[in-house]
Amino acid sequence: xxxxxxxxxxxxxxxxxxxxxxxxxxxxxxxAALAQVLxxxxxxxxxxxxxxxxxxxxxxxxxxxxxxxVLSAAAGRSSAPPAQALLRRVNGVLPAxxxxxxxGEAPAGFDARFSASWRRYAYRIADAPxxxxxxxxxxxxxxxxxxxxxxxxxxxxxxVGEHDFAAFCRPRAGATTVRSLLELGWGRDDSGxxxxxxxxxxxxxxxxxxxxxxxxxxxxxxxxAGWPGERLRRGVRDGAVTVxxxxxxxxxxxxxxxxxxxxxxxxxTRRLRVPAGGRDGEPGG
Amino acid sequence: xxxxxxxxxxxxxxxxxxxxxxxxxxxxxxxAALAQVLxxxxxxxxxxxxxxxxxxxxxxxxxxxxxxxVLSAAAGRSSAPPAQALLRRVNGVLPAxxxxxxxGEAPAGFDARFSASWRRYAYRIADAPxxxxxxxxxxxxxxxxxxxxxxxxxxxxxxVGEHDFAAFCRPRAGATTVRSLLELGWGRDDSGxxxxxxxxxxxxxxxxxxxxxxxxxxxxxxxxAGWPGERLRRGVRDGAVTVxxxxxxxxxxxxxxxxxxxxxxxxxTRRLRVPAGGRDGEPGG
Numbered sequence: 001x002x003x004x005x006x007x008x009x010x011x012x013x014x015x016x017x018x019x020x021x022x023x024x025x026x027x028x029x030x031x032a033a034l035a036q037v038l039x040x041x042x043x044x045x046x047x048x049x050x051x052x053x054x055x056x057x058x059x060x061x062x063x064x065x066x067x068x069x070v071l072s073a074a075a076g077r078s079s080a081p082p083a084q085a086l087l088r089r090v091n092g093v094l095p096a097x098x099x100x101x102x103x104g105e106a107p108a109g110f111d112a113r114f115s116a117s118w119r120r121y122a123y124r125i126a127d128a129p130x131x132x133x134x135x136x137x138x139x140x141x142x143x144x145x146x147x148x149x150x151x152x153x154x155x156x157x158x159x160v161g162e163h164d165f166a167a168f169c170r171p172r173a174g175a176t177t178v179r180s181l182l183e184l185g186w187g188r189d190d191s192g193x194x195x196x197x198x199x200x201x202x203x204x205x206x207x208x209x210x211x212x213x214x215x216x217x218x219x220x221x222x223x224x225a226g227w228p229g230e231r232l233r234r235g236v237r238d239g240a241v242t243v244x245x246x247x248x249x250x251x252x253x254x255x256x257x258x259x260x261x262x263x264x265x266x267x268x269t270r271r272l273r274v275p276a277g278g279r280d281g282e283p284g285g
Numbered sequence: 286x287x288x289x290x291x292x293x294x295x296x297x298x299x300x301x302x303x304x305x306x307x308x309x310x311x312x313x314x315x316x317a318a319l320a321q322v323l324x325x326x327x328x329x330x331x332x333x334x335x336x337x338x339x340x341x342x343x344x345x346x347x348x349x350x351x352x353x354x355v356l357s358a359a360a361g362r363s364s365a366p367p368a369q370a371l372l373r374r375v376n377g378v379l380p381a382x383x384x385x386x387x388x389g390e391a392p393a394g395f396d397a398r399f400s401a402s403w404r405r406y407a408y409r410i411a412d413a414p415x416x417x418x419x420x421x422x423x424x425x426x427x428x429x430x431x432x433x434x435x436x437x438x439x440x441x442x443x444x445v446g447e448h449d450f451a452a453f454c455r456p457r458a459g460a461t462t463v464r465s466l467l468e469l470g471w472g473r474d475d476s477g478x479x480x481x482x483x484x485x486x487x488x489x490x491x492x493x494x495x496x497x498x499x500x501x502x503x504x505x506x507x508x509x510a511g512w513p514g515e516r517l518r519r520g521v522r523d524g525a526v527t528v529x530x531x532x533x534x535x536x537x538x539x540x541x542x543x544x545x546x547x548x549x550x551x552x553x554t555r556r557l558r559v560p561a562g563g564r565d566g567e568p569g570g
Contacts, residue, residue, distance in 0.1 A: 006415070008417075008418055008419050008420065009419050010419040010420050010422070056420055058418060058420060087414060088414070091414065091417075096419060096422050097419045097422070098419060099414070099417050099418075099419050100414070101414060101415040101416075101417065102414070102415050129372060129373070129376065129384070129385070129386060129387070130291070130386040130387050131386075132293075132376075132384050132386065133293055133343060133384075134293050134294050134295040134381060134382045134383060134384050135293065135295050135341055135343060135421075135423070135424050135535070136420075136421075137295070137381050137382070138420070139420050250420070
């Protein structure tokens with residue numbers, strides 16, 4: 001039996017998603033909490049987007065496989081459905097900066113990583129003193145100069161589509177850096193903060209933060225609007241593109257196709273991504 | 286010369302607004318930062334709403350009086366207007382959980398406390414596991430049971446208007462507890478979190494949190510919708526009304542009349558509020 005978990009976390013005090021010995025990671029704490037509640041020695045959780053240290057998530061999705069008997073036993077005499085009882089108990093064990101928001105049986109063919117159609121990230125920047133809100137200082141980057149979002153949107157348009165994003169990715173041996181960037185655009189939220197919406201089938205490592213870094217250079221006038229597109233066509237990662245700070249980045253949503261297409265989607269993604277050797281999640285933006 | 290400062294702070298690590306020896310307070314840190322930047326021995330700042338320990342502010346307003354020569358000297362050779370130079374320098378001294386968002390010369394007759402027409406607070410509650418967002422956990426109260434906002438709105442209507450709010454206030458010798466509650470209503474924000482909007486000419490101590498406490502009792506079905514109105518008419522503070530946690534409360538906005546009415550408004554408020562002995566700000570909700 002496969003469970004789908006919807007997660008949210010404040011990345012500030014985590015060394016990212018992926019479990020690492022001796023470090024406080026989302027995967028590490030979540031697997032430990034699940035193992036404790038399910039009374040198992042160990043539990044393995046797979047996520048949709050392996051976020052880096054300091055990156056946040058409001059819409060992370062993960063799955064784990066569990067024997068129905070183990071789940072019922074953990075639920076005990078609770079009158080709630082077993083997955084709901086699990087959610088309450090796991091949240092009782094987890095720290096306040098990591099929450100399971102929903103838990104339920106996943107439909108057949110569901111794989112948090114491989115079935116996903118797209119991931120959506122937001123990058124938030126307060127580019128004037130009156131926009132700096134201490135209540136959201138851990139999720140919004142403060143920038144000392146005003147950004148020209150119109151120029152950034154012009155530059156963004158050249159990046160949308162299926163491209164080799166090598167210029168914006170930390171390379172990984174044997175892995176393709178071709179991705180479909182479905183959406184990249186800037187606007188201001190109700191409070192006036194600049195927000196990038198970045199949506200792709202999948203992301204390579206550092207990709208969102210490098211794209212945002214290139215666009216901020218346009219927004220403050222250091223580069224012209226054609227420059228990020230030139231970098232893309234050049235296809236080489238070098239020091240000219242800055243990877244912006246982690247704390248402005250939040251994984252907002254992961255989208256899956258209708259239930260009857262989950263299996264086919266997972267198989268197609270596996271063919272595309274796995275040749276270089278399986279990993280337990282997609283690099284996180 | 287009077288300066289108006291617009292402030293925002295994360296109340297989590299502050300013992301409230303009012304300066305107290307040996308405690309980390311908003312007023313204490315702000316006055317120290319201003320004195321340092323203005324090269325004065327001491328500075329006195331007056332605010333619109335003296336928030337309690339743990340209460341946040343996005344729209345706090347304060348004023349201070351300063352000699353024009355002192356301000357220009359502090360601005361030094363900056364090409365920005367002196368108040369802008371002050372804003373940058375003070376923010377450079379202040380910690381990240383306290384920001385000056387705007388600074389400028391106040392119009393004649395302006396008094397951050399006495400000229401204000403009304404104060405608006407928001408109280409935020411996540412009343413289901415899927416609404417709990419770790420990224421805003423310091424400003425949103427988590428509640429274990431779903432709240433019936435419709436019932437809470439029915440109960441709220443009986444409280445709007447000019448009343449003696451003694452049943453919802455921590456009494457203070459010689460001070461009236463009559464206030465004009467201009468607005469009290471519940472809705473859900475885009476994420477589904479329950480938000481109370483509470484707006485009044487002024488608030489007594491603990492008033493917003495006591496009103497919200499009485500309404501939450503209605504929302505979860507422990508009391509009927511008529512109960513908060515009954516408490517109001519009884520006019521006695523007792524243990525039946527709970528003062529809800531500070532961290533769900535944020536001072537969002539302070540409104541002032543048009544410039545040519547500032548002086549008259551301040552004079553009228555002083556007649557109403559000061560007989561019991563002046564304080565350096567209005568109690569904060």
